[in-house]
Amino acid sequence: MRAAVVNAFGGPEVVEVVEAEVPEPGARQVRIKVAAAALNPVDAGVRAGVFGGAGKRIGLGWDVAGTVDAVGVGSAWTVGDQVVALDYGMVKPLGTHAEYVVVDTDAAAKAPVTVDAVHAATLPLNALTAVQALDRLELTPGQSLLVTGAAGAVGGYAVQLAAHRGIPVTGLAREADGELVRSLGATPAVDAAIGAGGFDAVLDAAVLGEPALAWVRDGGAYIGVIPQAQPGSVRGVRTGAVEVSADGRRLAELVRLVDEGVLTTRVAETFALDEATKAHARLAEGGVRGRLVLVP
Incomplete structure (x- = not known):
């Protein structure tokens, strides 16, 4: 072969x-x-x-x-x-x-x-990374989430999954991607418009590191997508990074969401x-x- x-x-x-x-x-x-x-x-x-x-x-x-x-x-x-x-x-x-x-x-x-x-x-890889990262954040409906790289593959799935869970999502992306981000279920934003400490959590799909950490409120949570590459904790912010794992049961749930039109x-x-x-x-x-x- x-x-x-x-x-x-x-x-x-x-x-x-x-x-x-x-x-x-x-x-x-x-x-x-x-x-x-x-x-x-x-x-x-x-x-x-x-x-x-x-x-x-x-x-x-x-x-x-x-x-x-x-x-x-x-x-x-x-x-x-x-x-x-x-x-x-x-x-x-x-x-x-x-x-x-x-x-x-x-x-x-x-x-x-x-x-x-x-x-x-x-x-498989991108949606599992997104859902496993969201699980690590442990957000409840109504808490605010910023997703960096929201127009990308992992970021896009994270936006849709979070919105499906009832979590208000802001999606950081280039201005040209604003309509795409909005269609996925997030309020689009560019970095210059984001104030410090304004979110309960950040899912850093764009791998920005410390700049993204600054957007988390005191005592909030940050999750990255490269294992062991997350910034150190400051202001009581819980930091971590997801290492994706193969999980057929969870993948089946994501497949169901594709068939239901939740995931694009x-x-x-x-x-x-x-x-x-x-x-x-x-x-x-x-x-x-x-x-x-x-x-x-």
């Missing part, structure tokens, strides 16, 4: 599409024939060597939508099931940017029925798997709204 990998760290040019053995599922695992797999900033980090692994062949891709085509002993899935899944892991020999991928049975959920596989592939999946552009280098170059250009998706 074909798979996108890196054998050396660097820019988009180091991404290679190589021939690899089709993986076999072990106990409580499933093999998915990949229909679509999103490209995320974490893949660029892996490609650049941010997470280590020098000297190894490293597979790319965390998100997958596709069809179960083989199951291991103890799997809850059946060949032919349409699923989405998160294949967590920074340094792994194969990722979801391939024709087949093996994941733990508990990492998968039934695919949405209201969107195609390309759109479904944008859900956004695709910026699709690329063939053989165009993985081109997709990485587009991601590096910035300004992407929605996700780039690879299709084998």
Whole structure:
């Protein structure tokens, strides 16, 4: 099968599409024939060597939508099931940017029925990150939330999830993205218009760090999206960062919200798997709204 990998760290040019053995599922695992797999900033980090692994062949891709085509002993899935899944892991020999991928049975959920596989592939990593970050904030209906990077993939899902929970949301984004942010359920804002200490909590999807911390009230909460990279606590503000985890049960809840119209999946552009280098170059250009998706 074909798979996108890196054998050396660097820019988009180091991404290679190589021939690899089709993986076999072990106990409580499933093999998915990949229909679509999103490209995320974490893949660029892996490609650049941010997470280590020098000297190894490293597979790319965390998100997958596709069809179960083989199951291991103890799997809850059946060949032919349409699923989405998160294949967590920074340094792994194969990722979801391939024709087949093996994941733990508990990492998968039934695919949405209201969107195609390309759109479904944008859900697992970004929506799970958003909902797990919101859970860490422990907000109750009526408390105020600022989401930075509200026009991005994680930020957009966080806005919609928080609004669905009855939490008033302000979305920090570029002025040009104001209408998009409003359509997701937040009051749009630019940083110059935000006063210090005005929010019960900040979900910092844009990874602003200390500037975002200043917008939290005394005794409030801040959550980032890069593990161990949150700013230190000041003014009694509780700080932390979410490290996303594969959770098929929670992913199934997010799928339900897609099918109910609560969550909006956004695709910026699709690329063939053989165009993985081109997709990485587009991601590096910035300004992407929605996700780039690879299709084998």
